[in-house]
Amino acid sequence: MAERPILHRDDPQKAPLVGHVKVTREDWLNVARDILVSDGVAEVKVLAIGERLGVSRSSFYWYFKSRKDLLNALLDDWEGRNTAVIEAHCALDAETITEAVCNFFRCFFDPELFDQGLDFAVREWSRRDGKVRKRIDLADSARISAITAMFERHGFTQYEADVRARILYFMQLGYHALDQAEPLRDRLARTEGYLLGFTGQPPRQSELEALFAFAREKARR
Amino acid sequence: MAERPILHRDDPQKAPLVGHVKVTREDWLNVARDILVSDGVAEVKVLAIGERLGVSRSSFYWYFKSRKDLLNALLDDWEGRNTAVIEAHCALDAETITEAVCNFFRCFFDPELFDQGLDFAVREWSRRDGKVRKRIDLADSARISAITAMFERHGFTQYEADVRARILYFMQLGYHALDQAEPLRDRLARTEGYLLGFTGQPPRQSELEALFAFAREKARR
DNA sequence: TTCCGTCTAGACATTTTTGTCCAATACTAT
């Protein structure tokens, strides 16, 4: 996810500037995103980021006008990372609807494609900031539309495609809201069979196995 | 939800102490809960609460040892409000499974019974605090067990009851994660039919109408 | 080597937030 590793100077002694480590704007942004995801927007503090970078707090103001400026950059960063991925994957060609839903899940469980934690952190942030709220609302609509279109391409009526799209998307959100406690993937394997089969036709076992092989593999590493 | 109304002194002038408004520990807690829900735990600040109560910040320390003490009280308050309700309602006698699921929904959409926003705020809080995390994990397990038992009482095998319980609970979480943007209830009406019928037997229209009449009415006011 | 633009440390100033102390006020029981 991060181009450069997140810096961490174990020994924060007076740093004699020899072997001086250069810190880029990207680094500030990366650590900020990291804190946003793990601790929420209120904990994104200039001093904390600077300490984690092993660098003085004041150099922050070379790269960013203010803390607010950083937060805006963070929001743009999120949009750049997470906006197009789902739409693109839902638009992929697929022979069967199972395959298509598999593409959908790939977006949410492949950390190379989509940062689920970041998405959730921004969603939480949006609850306290109208500007953020508007942007995530747009993202949600776009995603649900993309998933709906996916179902429509596979022969569902507009109404039924819409219902299925929302069920898929909401369950996805619900998974993450609970998350971390017990391994997510077990529950996935137990429930997605029914989700895919919510028309009453349970999918064939072979199709399911192909569908979740990917998620399981990702979950292991 | 709150025993006493949340105080709001419109005119915060030097307050001549005549007609003095007495502020209780409950009041501090109520406003704190209010801020927790709308702005997150990081925004629960002594000064902000005091201002909203129209009262000096220092009297806070009469009721609470410290800010940390307040946060602990807030957590106990949440547990008291939200822990037993779902278990109790899922254990209610019901003729049909539709009726039983209706009881389940009553928990989440009747603000007299259950504070959904508070539950979500604590869930968010738990992402940054291991102690909170443990308590909400326990609550989640207890709730899912209660819902599972509900399905088992209506003839589902343990496995199938478990799957259905998780789908219901996760969808509920997902709904709230998205929430506020468009009216939640429309989506509810469109999707719950399928949820209830995810065995392939769509429920009869009359049953559905009874099921959601309650939620709609609540949503209106 | 020198110069210049880039980046950083540290000092300084300000605001926000928390916590302590004590005198003063309001309320209750007598």
Add this chain to the structure above:
DNA sequence: ATAGTATTGGACAAAAATGTCTAGACGGAA
């Protein structure tokens, strides 16, 4: 009324967080 307790305001202190300014270190180009 009076005494005593419960509650509050305001002064004081300290810590945490943001933002500004300046001197100087670094590295590449002339």
